[in-house]
Amino acid sequence: MKQSSRWVVFLIALALWGLSPMNAGARELPVIRIGILRDGPAVRFPETRAILQEEILALTTAEFDVRFPPAADRDGNWEPARIRAALDGLLADPQVDIVVTLGAIASNEALRRGPLPKPVIAAAVIDAKLQNLPRRNEGSGVRNLAYIDAFKSFERDIRAFHELTGLRHLGVLVDHLLLAEFPRLQSAAEDLGRQLGARITLQPVTADPEAALALLPRDVDAVYITPLLRFRPEAFQLLTAELNRRRLPSFSMWGRDEVALGVFASLAPSTDFERLARRIALNIQRILLGEAPEDLPVSFAAGRRLSINMATARAIDRSPGWYLRTEADLIHDDPQEGGRRLTLKSAIDEALSANLELAAAGRAVSAGEASVDEARSSLLPQLDVASQGVVIDEDRAEASLGLQPERVWQGTASLSQLLYSEEAWADYAIQQHLQAARVKERDARLLDVVLETAEAYLNLLRAENFARIQQDNLRLTRANLERARVRLSTGMSDRSEVFRWESAIATSRRNVLEAQATVRQAMLQLNRLLHRPQEDVISAAETDLDDPLLLIADPRMLHWMDSPRDFDRLRDLLVRDGLRLSPDLNRLDFVIAAQQRALVAAKRAHWLPTVLLQGSVSEAFATSGAGSQSPEFQVLPELPPLTLPEADDTDWRVALQARLPLFTSGGQSAKVRRISEEKARLQLERRAAAERVEQRIRSALFQTSVSYPNIRLSRDAAQAARQNLNLVTDAYTRGAVPIVTLLDAQNNSRVAEQVAANAVYNFLIDLMRVQRAAGRFSLLMAAEEREAWLQELGGLYRAPRAAPQTP
Numbered sequence: 182m183k184q185s186s187r188w189v190v191f192l193i194a195l196a197l198w199g200l201s202p203m204n205a206g207a208r209e210l211p212v213i214r215i216g217i218l219r220d221g222p223a224v225r226f227p228e229t230r231a232i233l234q235e236e237i238l239a240l241t242t243a244e245f246d247v248r249f250p251p252a253a254d255r256d257g258n259w260e261p262a263r264i265r266a267a268l269d270g271l272l273a274d275p276q277v278d279i280v281v282t283l284g285a286i287a288s289n290e291a292l293r294r295g296p297l298p299k300p301v302i303a304a305a306v307i308d309a310k311l312q313n314l315p316r317r318n319e320g321s322g323v324r325n326l327a328y329i330d331a332f333k334s335f336e337r338d339i340r341a342f343h344e345l346t347g348l349r350h351l352g353v354l355v356d357h358l359l360l361a362e363f364p365r366l367q368s369a370a371e372d373l374g375r376q377l378g379a380r381i382t383l384q385p386v387t388a389d390p391e392a393a394l395a396l397l398p399r400d401v402d403a404v405y406i407t408p409l410l411r412f413r414p415e416a417f418q419l420l421t422a423e424l425n426r427r428r429l430p431s432f433s434m435w436g437r438d439e440v441a442l443g444v445f446a447s448l449a450p451s452t453d454f455e456r457l458a459r460r461i462a463l464n465i466q467r468i469l470l471g472e473a474p475e476d477l478p479v480s481f482a483a484g485r486r487l488s489i490n491m492a493t494a495r496a497i498d499r500s501p502g503w504y505l506r507t508e509a510d511l512i513h514d515d516p517q518e519g520g521r522r523l524t525l526k527s528a529i530d531e532a533l534s535a536n537l538e539l540a541a542a543g544r545a546v547s548a549g550e551a552s553v554d555e556a557r558s559s560l561l562p563q564l565d566v567a568s569q570g571v572v573i574d575e576d577r578a579e580a581s582l583g584l585q586p587e588r589v590w591q592g593t594a595s596l597s598q599l600l601y602s603e604e605a606w607a608d609y610a611i612q613q614h615l616q617a618a619r620v621k622e623r624d625a626r627l628l629d630v631v632l633e634t635a636e637a638y639l640n641l642l643r644a645e646n647f648a649r650i651q652q653d654n655l656r657l658t659r660a661n662l663e664r665a666r667v668r669l670s671t672g673m674s675d676r677s678e679v680f681r682w683e684s685a686i687a688t689s690r691r692n693v694l695e696a697q698a699t700v701r702q703a704m705l706q707l708n709r710l711l712h713r714p715q716e717d718v719i720s721a722a723e724t725d726l727d728d729p730l731l732l733i734a735d736p737r738m739l740h741w742m743d744s745p746r747d748f749d750r751l752r753d754l755l756v757r758d759g760l761r762l763s764p765d766l767n768r769l770d771f772v773i774a775a776q777q778r779a780l781v782a783a784k785r786a787h788w789l790p791t792v793l794l795q796g797s798v799s800e801a802f803a804t805s806g807a808g809s810q811s812p813e814f815q816v817l818p819e820l821p822p823l824t825l826p827e828a829d830d831t832d833w834r835v836a837l838q839a840r841l842p843l844f845t846s847g848g849q850s851a852k853v854r855r856i857s858e859e860k861a862r863l864q865l866e867r868r869a870a871a872e873r874v875e876q877r878i879r880s881a882l883f884q885t886s887v888s889y890p891n892i893r894l895s896r897d898a899a900q901a902a903r904q905n906l907n908l909v910t911d912a913y914t915r916g917a918v919p920i921v922t923l924l925d926a927q928n929n930s931r932v933a934e935q936v937a938a939n940a941v942y943n944f945l946i947d948l949m950r951v952q953r954a955a956g957r958f959s960l961l962m963a964a965e966e967r968e969a970w971l972q973e974l975g976g977l978y979r980a981p982r983a984a985p986q987t988p
Contacts, residue, residue, distance in 0.1 A: 210246040213469060216253035216277040218267055220284030220358075224413050229283060229454055230254070236458040240466045247465075253277050257287065259358060259411060265290055272298055279465055285408065286362050288328065296324040300474045302464050303328035304457065307408070307434075308335050311365050319478040327464050327474040329457070329481045333434060333449055335366065336373055339405065341448050341487065342432040343377050345505070348403035350380045354393055354420075355407040357385035388412055390420035404431045406444060418442060421493075428497040437488040441512055445497065446489045457481070486510055486659065506697075507655070507690035524722045525638050526960055528711065532634040535712040539630050542623040549612075549619040556612040559605045561598075568592040578807035587806025591830075595797035602791040607782030614775035621768035628764065631961065632953040634710045639942045639949075641703040641721050646938040648696035654931045655689040661923065662686060664914050673916040681920055724945065752882050755955050759878045760871055762956030769867040776860040783853045790841035801830040877954035881947060888944035895937040902926075902933035 215237065217230060234249055241247045253271060257264030264287050271280045280301045282288040288303035292314055306312065309330045315323050342348060353370065360366060360383060367383055374381040382401065386393035388411040397404070404424055409417065421443030424431050433439035436449030464477050489501055491514035501509065523531075533539065570590040578587035599605055662682040668674040708715045760766065842849065909926040912918040952958045959967050 210244065212246045212248060213241070213278050214248050214250055214253060214276055215465070216255070216271040216274065216280045217249065218264070218271060218280060218282045218284065218287045219256040220264055220286045221256050221259035221411065225410055225417070226452075226454070229458070232454050233281070233283075233458040233461060236455070236462040237465055240459075240462045241469065244466075245469055250276060257284070261286060261290075261358060261361065272301070279468065281461060281465075285410075286358060289362050291326065292328060297326055300325050300327070300468050302461055302474070304461055306330045306333070307359070307363070308333055311335055311363055311369055313365070314479075316479065318476070319480070320476040321474075321479055323475050325474050327468075327477040328479050329460060329464075330479045331449075331457075331481045332485070335369060335407075335434070338432060338434055338448055339373055339381070340377070342403065342405060342430075342446070343379065345432075345446060345487075345501070346403050346430045346499070348379055348430075350382065350398065350401050351403050351405055352397045352401035353381060353383045353405045353407065354386050354409065355383055356409055356411060357387060359407065360385050388416065390416045390423070393420065394423050401429065404429050405434070406431055406439065407434045425493055425496045430497055430499060431493075437510065437512075440488045440490045440493075443490060443493055445493045445499070446487060446509075448485055448487055450486060450488075488512060489514075503694060507693045521717070522720045522722065523638070525635060525724045528638045528707065528721075529631050529634050529958075529960055531711050532630050533627065536630050536634075536710055537712055539623075539626055542626040546616075546619050546623050549616040553609070553612045553616050556605075556609040559599065559602075560609060563597045565595045566592065567594075575807045586804040589801055589804045591799055591801040593797060593799040595795065597793060597795040600792040600794055601789075602793075603782050603785045603789045604791065607778050610778045611775045614771045614778065618768045618771035618775070621764040621771065624764035625768065628953050628956070628958070630710065631958050632949055634707070635949045635960075636946055637703065637707040637710055638721060639724065639946050641700070641707055641719065642723065643939060643942040644696070644700040644703040645721070646942075647935060648693070648700050650931060650934050650938065651689065651693045651696040653934075654927070655686065655693055657927060658682060658685050658689045661910070661913075661927070664910075665920070667914075668916060674920070678920045681924075685924070748882075748886060752879055755882065755951070756875050756878050759874055759955035763871075763874050764956060765870055766867065766874060769863060769870060773860060773863045773867060776856060776863055780853065780856045780860060783849065783856055786842065786849055788841075790839045793838045793840075794836070795838065796833070796835040798831065798833040800832075874954060878951065881951040881954050885944060885947045885951060888940065888947045892937075892940040892944055895933070895940040899930070899933040899937035902930040906930040 217233070219230075223229065237247055253274065253276070255267040255271065257267050264284070268280070268282070268287060268290055271277050278299065280291075280299065282291050282301065282303050283305055285305045285307050288305040289307070289312060291297070291301045291303045292306075292312060303326070306314065306328055309316075309332070314328065314330065315321050315326070321328055339351065342351070351374075355366065370381040370383055382398055384393065384396055386396075386409065388409075390412065406420075409420075412420065417439070421431065421439075425443060425445075430445045433444040433447040434449065435452065436447050437451040440447045441451075460481055464474075467477060468474055487505070487509040488511075489505070489509045490512045491501075492512070494501060501511075506514075568591070570588070572588050573585060575587055578585055662679065662685075665674060665678045665682050669676060669679055704717070704719050705715045707719060708717050906926045906929075909918060909923050913920070913923040949958070957970075959970075962970065
């Protein structure tokens with residue numbers, strides 16, 4: 182009888198003995214002893230043995246008394262001879278029923294021995310093709326041999342690495358023990374190098390990263406890392422750090438775990454020790470229940486997907502293309518990573534201090550202050566000084582009888598004071614009103630900037646959330662592709678399903694690219710509002726309904742919004758408050774006041790004169806030439822010469838002037854009519870603006886009455902869609918539903934997730950629009966001011982309801 186048959190008979194006998202009537206009350210479970218063999222002491226993954234034992238016991242406790250004798254827990258201390266001796270000992274030990282090899286060398290030794298005296302599970306397959314592993318149907322076909330093939334492939338990895346980097350000389354770091362165990366690796370590397378047109382150098386290493394780095398050829402431009410299980414975690418980190426410092430792209434055969442530690446890329450997924458241990462435990466359970474080890478399926482589909490460490494890519498100055506960015510699992514590629522951290526409040530504060538449009542509005546206010554001062558200056562004394570030198574022709578100077586010297590230099594000072602001018606006083610008052618209007622216009626622009634910044638911030642969060650949903654959908658589609666391949670391998674479907682999922686992956690990748698572009702566009706918009714370089718990366722903190730700076734976080738607001746009757750009152754109160762605070766309406770009020778003052782001045786111009794007091798003094802500093810002195814006249818010879826009186830060098834004058842226009846050909850009356858019509862136009866515009874303000878407040882509030890309850894509704898829908906997707910996915914895996922049903926469920930779940938994610942942002946944007954329409958933002962209020970406003974609303978709320986009056 183075969184050894185395996187005797188083993189099955191023994192187990193069946195034990196089971197029948199346990200079920201016999203005389204042992205039904207208190208039967209003892211069959212004792213099964215499991216031996217575990219590792220290549221050496223656990224260095225990088227010490228938890229594997231504990232996980233394996235836990236999974237085995239969880240599956241077999243109710244049927245068998247599984248034990249792990251300390252004497253059967255062995256390692257070969259990284260010495261091939263000791264590993265072989267330990268395997269021989271476990272196979273010969275009658276106290277060991279099943280052997281599990283967890284090391285690559287131990288597994289390879291078991292795999293090449295042929296028929297085995299007892300069940301052996303080889304759990305560490307490096308490369309089934311290189312190891313030339315036995316295969317018959319789904320199992321190994323070798324008596325008592327089961328192994329687990331996770332489909333790692335040296336050739337596939339190198340081809341992918343070559344496509345990713347265009348390497349010319351690849352250095353392969355391989356433990357010298359593995360290199361000795363797998364002699365085919367050298368010839369395989371040479372053949373593959375010839376096919377790729379590149380050199381591949383195998384570099385044997387021990388557990389010393391510095392020695393491994395020192396032995397690398399100087400012209401190596403890429404490094405492939407096979408499993409280096411003797412490297413301690415700190416040694417492996419030193420290795421990757423030095424490779425990155427040298428800007429050498431690296432590729433891990435082990436998988437994504439090492440990519441997360443700093444390796445550039447890998448095709449293998451993260452090593453799921455729990456899943457691997459569960460597979461080993463299932464194999465043990467099936468063997469104990471009577472299945473032959475050689476018939477157990479060896480395939481262990483762990484999936485295959487390129488993973489890239491983007492932090493490493495930046496360190497070695499590599500930039501994967503857009504195609505790879507959607508194909509690969511990108512680690513440390515969060516668009517927020519490394520960006521300036523922003524909250525909604527800090528974004529608004531930064532916009533208020535840096536936004537260019539708001540700064541321009543501030544300059545307009547400053548210019549208006551100068552206009553007010555300019556108008557005021559005409560009401561104050563005006564002092565002028567002047568100096569001039571004049572030269573005239575000599576004969577004219579002589580003929581002037583000393584009144585106009587040929588050359589004269591003089592200076593003049595004049596002082597004037599407007600005693601009364603209706604036009605000047607009106608201009609001063611008008612400029613004050615217009616300045617107040619400019620301030621309100623700036624306030625309106627400030628509110629616009631706050632709203633635009635809040636919307637840009639929330640739209641960025643929305644875009645990032647949407648991008649995450651698209652990436653999750655792409656991952657789910659990849660998982661479904663793997664399920665379709667499993668269904669194909671088991672005969673539950675044909676290749677059309679695989680092609681359908683591959684098509685869905687292409688669509689999902691396009692959606693991911695579009696979503697990522699939307700994120701960058703949202704960042705551009707926010708950066709522009711913050712006056713930052715538009716390519717800056719922003720790390721936006723999530724904002725939700727619990728933010729105390731948002732009015733909705735206050736239970737009073739929630740109470741007013743939840744009840745339709747109370748919501749009616751709330752709209753009236755916010756309209757009343759908004760009409761009073763609106764900077765747009767207040768600006769028009771000041772412009773109308775300016776027109777009113779201009780109208781008063783135009784009417785008074787018919788009968789109020791302008792009165793001006795002026796004075797000046799002139800001083801002749803120097804005169805010369807003809808006419809500089811008064812001439813002498815000889816009237817009679819016997820009389821002395823006659824000299825004309827001569828004025829001194831100082832001249833002054835004082836004048837009081839009153840001016841009143843008596844006839845302007847109708848110009849003044851036309852001015853009155855024009856100003857009256859302008860005022861009437863502005864008053865109509867003001868009424869229309871008040872209606873718009875009221876309409877915006879009410880419309881925005883009505884929108885919140887839809888978007889607020891939609892948050893809960895959309896979340897419920899998303900949860901139901903997720904649950905349905907889980908059920909349909911499970912049914913699809915079992916072959917119970919067709920691919921169309923799963924596609925529909927996945928699409929419905931994705932859409933529901935998008936709607937649920939958008940619901941909160943839609944409501945917060947609606948809430949911001951309510952506050953903009955109402956004329957103030959809770960985010961800009963101090964806590965005391967916010968509480969005072971809510972109490973004020975509460976006081977109005979308790980007052981008798983009255984329809985708001987439009988001013």
